[in-house]
Amino acid sequence: NPLSLVLAYLLQEMPVVLYWLEHSPPVRSVNLVLHALDLPVEYVDVDLYKQDQLSPWYLKLNPLHTVPLIDDDGFILWESRAIMTYLVSKYGKNDSLYPKDIQKRAIVDQRLHYSNDVFYVVGELTQGIAFRQKAPTPELLEKIKEAQENIEKLLTGNKYIAGDSLTVADYSFITLVDLIEVYSPPKNKFPLTKEWFERCKLNMKYFDKANKKGADTVVNKVKKFLGQS
Structure with a gap:
């Protein structure tokens, strides 16, 4: 027809x-x-x-x-x-970013739910700076370090956050890592996270076009507040 x-x-x-x-x-x-x-x-x-x-x-x-x-x-x-x-x-043209296999999907969902916990901490810090000129508290900075360590653990034995394929879980975490590293400079302690970030940059379509301007804006705002720029 x-x-x-x-x-x-x-x-x-x-x-x-x-x-x-x-x-x-x-x-x-x-x-x-x-x-x-x-x-x-x-x-x-x-x-x-x-x-x-x-x-x-x-x-x-x-x-x-x-x-x-x-x-x-x-x-x-x-x-x-x-x-x-x-x-x-x-x-999606296929299910690679969000697998239909129920167990693979469960792992992706698990990581997605954890990314929400990480965002809550990043959001508390960043909104405190952006809206209230509030300096980070030691408690929140400690939670950032814990999240940093957990992301490295999730990547141990995996190329991506939820296994060896790029999924929506990676998209949820990738926009948090640049801010996490401003609050807690990695000092070469998280090599798997560094490799994963570069891998995502290469394999996420239009990474800079869809992300860079916004990322630079918020990272620079936080760095300025913290006296890092």
Whole structure:
């Protein structure tokens, strides 16, 4: 049916709308996955510094007032890990980024859930600096070091976070590591993490285009506050 083919083509080309703050780590993770899937994207700025996320129009979309959020042809979804697994499940040409094998998927999910714990600590530190000019506490810095050690452990015997293949778990962690290393300089103590980061840079499509500008912005902001630049 020619009409159904035309409709399918048009639906495929409809952009996914990404509500974002460019330097947010979870936003950058989603942006990297969108680029990995070669999906057309329309960006809508949500400026957390101006409290756009508390505007009535945004609270209707996301009552938890966080970014990222996507609108996929009217389907609204927030929470970066949910967004990434949804996008790969719907648009992936294969299941490599989010395996259908139930045990492989369970490992990816396990790592994704842990990335949320890591983001909580990174977010506490970074939001404290960005929004409240609050210096890092020794307790949070200790948690950062623990996360650093755990990431190295996860990579022991693995090329990637959840095994020997690139998955959405890597996309969730990759945008956290640059900030982790600002708070706790690695001093060559985590060689597997360093190798993994370089491997991801090589194998994640459009890594710099989808990530670098936002990463540089937040890293430089934190470095300046900590007197590292």
